[in-house]
Amino acid sequence: MEITVEEFSDLLDNKYIIVEAFREHSKASEKYIDVTFVQKDGYSWKGSIPYFYRRTGLFIETANDLVDYLNEIYPHFTKTEIKKFQAAEKKRWNDEMSGKKTTKGFFDNLLDLDWKSVKYDLPNNPNWARRIQDIKEFGYTLATDTRRQVNGKYETDTHILLVPLPKGGVTGYEVMSPAFKAKAIAVMESINVYECSKANKHGLLPDHKFPEIRWDEETRAENPDKMPEKEIKEKFQLVDNQRNQQKREVCRKCFQTGKRGTLYGINFFYEGNENWPNDIPKIGKNAEKGCVGCGWYDIQKWRESLNQFIEENK
Known part of the structure; x- marks a missing residue:
């Protein structure tokens, strides 16, 4: 998608969606648009929206399609909808996922919907990438920033963000005994x-x-x-x-x-x-x-x- 932020913002023509950057996480074959969704009551959500994300079968390749997609998901980012998402997913993990204690620790940490530094914020686990992949395979949308500055420190680290979009289907590796x-x-x-x-x-x-x-x-x-x-x-x-x-x-x-x-x-x-x-x-x-x-x-x-x-x- 060869387009500048300025060109895309003009095409978007929506003053309530502020576009900051396009990013790519090549190792995971994921592409993001960094945005701020501002609601008419003043509430705002700032983060990264994947638009090329194979776990949920999302492959947006044109600017016009991305404009349509952002307008479509915009209603999910009100204060009310985000609180509903957090409450529903907290209940789901307490009721259905309590046996997955290690992965649940990661999900619980991400559920406040803030960027989390792998080194400083997430549970200390040498196989953290597997836990993040598990959450993706359960159908959740996660954004990754491999060079985000750590809050209060002069260093960067990989950060993970849980995006409050509806849970998709469960995917994953085939079982092989x-x-x-x-x-x-x-x-x-x-x-x-x-x-x-x-x-x-x-x-x-x-x-x-x-x-x-x-x-x-x-x-x-x-x-x-x-x-x-x-x-x-x-x-x-x-x-x-x-x-x-x-x-x-x-x-x-x-x-x-x-x-x-x-x-x-x-x-x-x-x-x-x-x-x-x-x-x-x-x-x-x-x-x-x-x-x-x-x-x-x-x-x-x-x-x-x-x-x-x-x-x-x-």
């Missing part, structure tokens, strides 16, 4: 598909061919221990943790740029080309069609297709 993982490794014969070898069997992971960054709440599914072998082979491939992380980064870059990744630096796709298809959605089950043909999506099929191409073009 130790028994299922062992079965999947056995079904795929302990072959590291990246290396095309059984030499390094230790640390193999059943990797989802369809990357998590493109899932929505409809995509998540259980992985029962009795999953048929055919289905396991359709959904998973075996890689080590290093390649799993590498694929995650390649898929994230593809999600952000619309340019599909290459395997071993070889610009070959067994379907399509390096560009994400224009007629395929970015997120949800139908997005998987856009992954087909990429080497990272199905390494073995990519390898077989490349060998066939070489043989036919000798």
